[in-house]
Amino acid sequence: MxxxxxxxxxxxxxxxxxxxxxxxxxxxxxxxxxxxxxxxxxxxxxxxxxxxxxxxxxxxxxxxxxxxxxxxxxxxxxxxxxxxxxxxxxxxxxxxxxxxxxxxxxxxxxxxxxxxxxxxxxxxxxxxxxxxxxxxxxxxxxxxxxxxxxxxxxxxxxxxxxxxKYLKDNVKYFDDDTITSNSTYFMISEIVREKLLNLTIEEVPHCVTCVTTYYEEKEKVTLIGVEIIVERDSIKKIVIGKNGERLKTIGSLARKDIEKLLGKRVYLDLYVKTIKKWREKEKVLHELGFHEDE
Ligand SMILES: Nc1nc2c(ncn2[C@@H]2O[C@H](COP(=O)(O)OP(=O)(O)OP(=O)(O)O)[C@@H](O)[C@H]2O)c(=O)[nH]1
Ligand SMILES: [Mg+2]
Incomplete structure (x- = not known):
């Protein structure tokens, strides 16, 4: 080994x-x-x-x-x-x-x-x-x-x-069926962010982050909420799109991938929130899981 x-x-x-x-x-x-x-x-x-x-x-x-x-x-x-x-x-x-x-x-x-x-x-x-x-x-x-x-x-x-040639250990760190140490919450929010990155251009991707806010397993469906945090109201408009079209597309593409990930039916609720200059705010970054001392 x-x-x-x-x-x-x-x-x-x-x-x-x-x-x-x-x-x-x-x-x-x-x-x-x-x-x-x-x-x-x-x-x-x-x-x-x-x-x-x-x-x-x-x-x-x-x-x-x-x-x-x-x-x-x-x-x-x-x-x-x-x-x-x-x-x-x-x-x-x-x-x-x-x-x-x-x-x-x-x-x-x-x-x-x-x-x-x-x-x-x-x-x-x-x-x-x-x-x-x-x-x-x-x-x-x-x-x-x-x-x-x-x-x-x-x-x-x-x-x-x-x-x-360079591996030095001889212990197994993870079970054979584990492919990632990422949490399900993290994977879900990343799937939403990926759809968003692919459906927007230029500055938008850098101004946006996503957080899974709830995950509730019901009998036939899993209810999931993901918050999309943007830096300015003008970006919020772009993410939502005309008549909510872009957000709808992001949601339906993300839902399909999340269902594949979980092997369950999913109801996905996306909402967009503005936090001005979130990429600069120490407290907000900390809350979002980005720690300065790492
Ligand atoms: N043609 C070609 N494109 C590739 C290859 N590998 C990655 N790409 C493309 O390069 C782009 C960037 O790929 P990523 O895997 O997101 O790159 P990354 O290094 O993780 O980027 P960051 O997370 O921003 O640091 C995507 O459009 C990929 O499809 C490759 O072997 N050939
Ligand atoms: Mg990368």
Whole structure:
């Protein structure tokens, strides 16, 4: 038996959450084409007969514009220690930038082996992969380099094989049927946020957060309430949409996914509330579960 913890670190939008979902073969972390989708540390558990790997998805490391952003960066960077390996994920289809170099500088303070994972290789020609490796390889003493496509499930078996070399423990942390340590309340609010991210544009996604407020199991249906918190009334209008159309679409798409998650019929009640500048307010952030000292 071999086991261990592996952090997935990288800039926003490089595909960290897509990778953890593909590795554990379930949609445990929400994904979107907007940067800064992930706002919490999410554990996904990979099981094989003689191996258990706890993958840890983290918020994308970026130049913070808000108190929330600072907390997210800190959270991600706290996960470069006390793990068995780090997957430094990059988007092989975009050029190496300041953001990647900043993270590599931070990783120099870590004693943990860093595996360079070049993602999105489905977007480039195979002969270009070598060129990308060439650009990265002298920047950092990577323990290994693995090109993958998280979306197309390409070369992930090779990635797991490489990771196995670095696993140090021999205990099982979770039961075989556990795929995530996330709570059901959290998963529900994230499903709503994912639909919202996919149905709105530009600044809206960053100004919104979701919280599950009640969960009541009745005989034939489960009643669930989710509050959508926005920063300004103008954003509230966008989220609700003309004649409530957008909120209705968010609700019906989210309900279907929540029913799949719970295996039960669900009645989902969504309501939108404005809390001015919630991303800056220490007390509000704390109440929403974002803690400054983490
Ligand atoms: N073509 C292609 N697209 C990918 C791949 N992996 C992820 N994507 C897309 O890249 C976008 C960002 O993916 P996420 O998994 O949300 O990225 P992330 O790194 O978790 O982003 P943050 O949570 O914001 O830090 C989504 O639109 C994904 O569908 C891949 O292997 N190939
Ligand atoms: Mg993510």
């Amino acid at each position: 071999k086991s261990g913890f592996v952090s997935i670190i990288g800039r926003p939008n490089v595909g960290k959450s897509t990778l953890i979902n593909s590795l554990v073969n379930a949609h445990i972390a929400i994904t979107s084409d907007k940067a800064q989708t992930t706002r919490n540390v999410i554990q996904g558990i990979y099981n094989e007969e003689d191996t258990q790997i706890v993958f840890v998805d983290t918020p994308g490391i970026h130049k913070p514009q808000s108190r929330l952003g600072k907390i997210l960066n800190k959270q991600a960077l706290s996960l470069i220690h006390d793990v068995d390996a780090i997957l430094f994920l990059t988007d092989a289809s975009t050029s190496l930038g300041k953001g990647d170099k900043f993270i590599l500088e931070c990783l120099k303070n870590s004693e943990v082996p860093v595996i360079l994972v070049l993602n999105k290789i489905d977007k480039i020609k195979s002969e270009e992969i070598l060129e990308v490796i060439e650009n990265y390889k002298d920047l950092f003493p990577f323990a290994d380099i693995v090109p993958v496509s998280a979306m197309k499930n390409d070369n992930l078996d090779c990635l797991v094989k490489v990771i196995k």
